[in-house]
Amino acid sequence: MSSEVTLEELAALMKKAAGVTVEPHDLEARADTPFAEFGLDSLGLLGIVGELENRHGRALPTDAERCKTPATSSTSSTARSRQEPDMAGHTENEITIAAPLDLVWDMTNDVESWPQLFSEYADAEVLTREGDTVTFRLTMHPDENGKVWSWVSERTTDREKLTVRARRIETGPFEYMNILWEYEETPAGVRMHWTQDFAMKPDAPVDDAGMTDIINRNSPVQLALIRDRIEQAATTAPA
Structure with a gap:
């Protein structure tokens, strides 16, 4: 299983889990555009996380600060695990x-x-x-x-x-x-x-x-x- 979320997969999940329609090439062209400008809020991201867990047994490897754009959300799922845990x-x-x-x-x-x-x-x-x-x-x-x-x-x-x-x-x-x-x-x-x-x-x-x-x-x-x-x-x- 790949350790990365592809733009194609991300576009499909945005449509399925959050009702946001966007083409993969648009995500690539606007890779540094905040998700909010695509009409995707934090609850929509939760929906994507749940879908990834159901389909692949893994979740989107980012939080709100690290998952602001398509570029940051298609990075390696090992990146987050190497960071220090947040305080409760x-x-x-x-x-x-x-x-x-x-x-x-x-x-x-x-x-x-x-x-x-x-x-x-x-x-x-x-x-x-x-x-x-x-x-x-x-x-x-x-x-x-x-x-x-x-x-x-x-x-x-x-x-x-x-x-x-x-x-x-x-x-x-x-x-x-x-x-x-x-x-x-x-x-x-x-x-x-x-x-x-x-x-x-x-x-x-x-x-x-x-x-x-x-x-x-x-x-x-x-x-x-x-x-x-x-x-x-x-x-x-x-x-």
Whole structure:
């Protein structure tokens, strides 16, 4: 098996995985053009990675910083492995919700209702329940290229300690992804804190720093939506 991704293969994968039509000779002529100018975003790159894994048992050998152009993405798959590993990713985000603790706890831990709580999930299917642990599949809304992302996660609640520990079982582009939810009653309401610890696979299209930026942009948006929807529920709940 070749250690390189050819421009012909890359063009075919861009069409199949991300819906972007481009000819190999165009990729060659515009080898230093950023993928974004071809209409391919980071999620599209993830689709290409998944397709390469399925077809060849290997993934695109670059991250967001090293995979900006067709030229850099058709390099040897051994190049990335020789580089020093990135430091693991770590993010912390929180919000205070002006609602009773019981309501905040119940709504945020009702996994099946997450599509009504988060804007990014189209479906949340509970697969198993065992004690305080639930295993479930999350499915996102299609991205701008029509790609649908889905994975299985597990979360264990501890009502006494007001914590939830969650992890991805189907890790996808992650080596691992662990999330700690913490709840604390304050005079202003319930403070909900998310701590995410993760590492990206060496051949993922974004590295730890890139995913850290993505999470830190998205988490405040989702936290604000959750706050607004829980506070709305609190105002309409029967006395």
